[in-house]
Amino acid sequence: MSAWLVVAMGAGAASAMAAFLWVASVLRAGAPEDRRYKDRPPTFWRLAWPLTQPLAAHLGAWTSARTRFVQLERLRRAGLEHTLTPEQFLAGRLVAGLLALACAALVWSPRGTPPLALLAVAALLGQALPASWLRDRAEARRRAVLRExxxxxxxxxxxxxxxxxxxxxxAQAVDKGPRGPLRIELGRVLRDLKAGRPRAEALRALGDRLATPAVSSLVAALLVAEKQGSSLGPVLRAQAEQRRNERFLRAEKLAMEAPVKMLPPLLIFVFPCTFLILLFPVASRFLEEGWLR
Structure with a gap:
């Protein structure tokens, strides 16, 4: 038994040493990134940067071109293509999953060893949270663009x-307009034009970044007007009127959907409480009269 104990201790020490060396190599692999021309990372990535940056350096070799392209499109829809790389976002998801797993194990520790199913569910939920946050950010950005x-x-x-x-x-619109994603995107168009990029390419890039039918229609109308040499005033005025009508239609649609969305909370929370309050005196009277015995 003593020999087996020595072998087990030696194997455990070797495994711990190998894990330590792997973690150290991962942490050393991430070279400092030049972020002078990039935006500030989101809060979670900024706090977990010592872990996400080295992991991103290792994930680059394991990430396929298709996965990188799809993730870059999602970051572009959310306005984060100049903030995070696809590898850094995937590394953040991995770190979030590990943190959720560690939190679940810590919460379950007073009861003993946590079940593997609980750890797996916690890890899956943790790595899914950044993806859900990215979708919500992209949807909020789309709504803000349509509103502005x-x-x-x-x-x-x-x-x-x-x-x-x-x-x-x-430039006048960017200077006078409210803060928001559309102002940032129009500012990028101006920077592209100042850098010598053709106007058609800058406008097409704007449509690709925002990826909304309203902006795509505007870009197509401007390109056609520029190609035909017609005046931009009537085209822009027609586009403004159409976008305003669409905004009113969206508001009317949301107003019509409000009663339908309010129905489940009413059926689940409000109506049962109301019926309990109304029927309590009746049930009390029946009990007093002995009709319910």
Whole structure:
């Protein structure tokens, strides 16, 4: 038994040493990243940066081109393509899963060894949270763009009809418009134009980044007007009117959906409590009279 104990202790020590050396190699692999021209990472990635950056360096060799492309498109929809790389986002998901697993094991520790099913569910939920957050951010960004687009189109239309060209009109809209994702994207279009990028390519890049039918329709209309040499004022005014009508239609649709969305909470929470309050005196009277005995 003593010989087996010595062998087991030696195997455990060797496994611990191998794990320590692997973790150390992972932490050393992440070279410092030059982020002078990148945006600030989200809060979770900023706090877990000492872990996500080395893991991202290792995940690069295991991430396929298709996975990298799909993840980059999701980051672009959320406005994070200049904040995180696909490998860094996937590393953040891995770290979130490990943290959720550790939290589940810590909570279950007073009861003994946690079951493997609980650890697996915790890890899956933890790694799914960043993906859910990214989808919510992309959807909120899309709604903000659709909400701000009519105002920006009105400003650009007034500037163009007053005699300014399109880049100057965009600059006026960026200067006077409210803060939001659309202002940031129009500012990127201006930077592309100042860097010498053709106007058509800058506008197509705007449509690809936002990936909404309203912006795609606007970009297509501007490109057709520029190609045909027609005036941009009527085109922009028609686009602004159409976007405003679409916003009113979305508001009416949400108002019509509100009663349907309120029905489940009413049936589950409000109506049972109301019936209990109304029927309590009746049930008390029946008990007093002995009818329910």
């Amino acid at each position: 687009l009519p105002f920006y189109l009105d400003v650009i239309t007034l500037a163009v009809e007053s005699g300014l060209n399109l880049p100057v009109a965009l």
